[in-house]
Amino acid sequence: MKMADAWNGAALAALVLAATTLAGPGALAQAPPAADAPKPAKPFVAPEVATTDAMRQAAIAGVDARAKMAQEMVDQVFSYAEPGFQEFRTSEFLTGVLEKNGFKIERGVAGIPTAWTATWGTGGPLIALGSDIDNLLGLSQYPGVPNIKPMVDGAPGHGEGHNSGMPMMIVAALAAKDVMEKNKIPGRIMLWPGVAEELLATKAFYVRAGLFKDVDATIFSHVSRDFSTSWGPGGNNGMVSVEYTFRGKTAHAAGQPWEGRSALDGVELMDMAWNFRREHLPLTQRSHYVITNGGGQPNIVPGVATVWYYFREQNFQSIRELYQLGNKLSEAAAMATDTTVERRVLGYAAPNYSNKPLAETAYANIKRIGMPQWSDDDRAFAKAVQETNKLKAEPLATEVSPLTAPGDRNTFGGGSDDIGDIMWTVPTITVRYPSNIPGAIGHNVTSAMAMATPIAHKGVVVGAKAVALTVLDLMTTPKVLADAKDYFQNTQLKTQKYDPVLGPDDKPAIWLNADVMARLRPKMEPYYYNPKKYKTYLEQLGITYPTTTPK
Numbered sequence: 001m002k003m004a005d006a007w008n009g010a011a012l013a014a015l016v017l018a019a020t021t022l023a024g025p026g027a028l029a030q031a032p033p034a035a036d037a038p039k040p041a042k043p044f045v046a047p048e049v050a051t052t053d054a055m056r057q058a059a060i061a062g063v064d065a066r067a068k069m070a071q072e073m074v075d076q077v078f079s080y081a082e083p084g085f086q087e088f089r090t091s092e093f094l095t096g097v098l099e100k101n102g103f104k105i106e107r108g109v110a111g112i113p114t115a116w117t118a119t120w121g122t123g124g125p126l127i128a129l130g131s132d133i134d135n136l137l138g139l140s141q142y143p144g145v146p147n148i149k150p151m152v153d154g155a156p157g158h159g160e161g162h163n164s165g166m167p168m169m170i171v172a173a174l175a176a177k178d179v180m181e182k183n184k185i186p187g188r189i190m191l192w193p194g195v196a197e198e199l200l201a202t203k204a205f206y207v208r209a210g211l212f213k214d215v216d217a218t219i220f221s222h223v224s225r226d227f228s229t230s231w232g233p234g235g236n237n238g239m240v241s242v243e244y245t246f247r248g249k250t251a252h253a254a255g256q257p258w259e260g261r262s263a264l265d266g267v268e269l270m271d272m273a274w275n276f277r278r279e280h281l282p283l284t285q286r287s288h289y290v291i292t293n294g295g296g297q298p299n300i301v302p303g304v305a306t307v308w309y310y311f312r313e314q315n316f317q318s319i320r321e322l323y324q325l326g327n328k329l330s331e332a333a334a335m336a337t338d339t340t341v342e343r344r345v346l347g348y349a350a351p352n353y354s355n356k357p358l359a360e361t362a363y364a365n366i367k368r369i370g371m372p373q374w375s376d377d378d379r380a381f382a383k384a385v386q387e388t389n390k391l392k393a394e395p396l397a398t399e400v401s402p403l404t405a406p407g408d409r410n411t412f413g414g415g416s417d418d419i420g421d422i423m424w425t426v427p428t429i430t431v432r433y434p435s436n437i438p439g440a441i442g443h444n445v446t447s448a449m450a451m452a453t454p455i456a457h458k459g460v461v462v463g464a465k466a467v468a469l470t471v472l473d474l475m476t477t478p479k480v481l482a483d484a485k486d487y488f489q490n491t492q493l494k495t496q497k498y499d500p501v502l503g504p505d506d507k508p509a510i511w512l513n514a515d516v517m518a519r520l521r522p523k524m525e526p527y528y529y530n531p532k533k534y535k536t537y538l539e540q541l542g543i544t545y546p547t548t549t550p551k
Ligand SMILES: [Zn+2]
Pocket: 001, 002, 132, 160, 162, 197, 222
């Protein structure tokens, strides 16, 4: 999930406005309205549920009793800092916690070594709870300091805050489970991790492997600076991740260049063709590439070269067309350079679409729980991060965000989140919980600074409470699930059907990041959190909270 989505909409709206102003009053009359123009607030009516106040109080107390456990899990996963497909320590740790608490673990699901499911309960509905667990290459960062300071140079780091999501869901699940056991409420809970979300590389494979075939509803969670959920189309883009490998013929680049056929020429020509064509594509598309292999050394005509593209668009058809255009340009480039090209799909993400009855049920609980009580220390640290990094000055939120509907959001496209594939398979929502600092940049070390501090821990506690209450609502109230399924079948699936680009021969790209971690893991291991010895990870690292000056 890319937290910059809302920013993209605002920025584009501002650009539209700036362009029309420059073009003069004639153009202004034809300018499209700013897509994020504020709408009048609609009154929110909470759905009726059978969960009693006593059950709610017990679930909330169950989360509070696990606040220390939540902090340790958040800190532990932060310290493991594993990128996509390499979440071995993270998964071993999280499944260990769940196994100890009576969940049955299935490891290596969908052919992915670090993926798993953890299931508990009998009868009743099956509710799936998921959150991402991977992090980002090159974003190693000390938590609790307001300046850029890598723990291990070049190592991956939690610059998106995915260390907090699964701990949050585990605490929610355990609190709901206690209440279900005490009140003899039938039902099953299945936890599952978003492996390699930053590569958009697993959830379509989970769906293909049938992980969700018996699931009645999914609650997904994602770290944010606000506490919210939404329904309808997400306004973001779906995506294909695909690698093109060109093959030519090596030759002495100076002695016999006429004997060579450069695979790198194929890559460069494809990129150039794409960059020319980009001007004539819909404004909703986003596409970007990196050259992962450009050859060995200059005096050898490159025999093999590889370029990796992300093609993003708004619906299944337009994603497919963008992908097919990429394929066509790759073939044209191969033809022009007398090389060959083959492609390999590395990931796929469907556009997002959230379920309305589920969102309304969760939102009632988000409002019921409300924002964390931020301390002066929390506010001081947030301010220091913003000031030190020249981010927008914005205090930690004190009110939950409104429930947003499709018309309330921008439609300019943007990032992607492969939760989309599950959203088109079973009724699904994302609960965003307030564990990060406003203004922090997505996919950047500023988004890691708070992620093992009380700000992250407090956000996880309120998030877990809202999710626990929503799980209880789904277990106690068949009507909510019936409404969710009706909305899924008769509203959502009437707009489009799930139609991923993934073919039957495409395999999860489980080799990705293995070389990085083979090189860096030994340097990262000394930084793993030891909760037996230290109350918090900050204590282990010798960082006082709040640290408000650069260290
Ligand atoms: Zn994310």
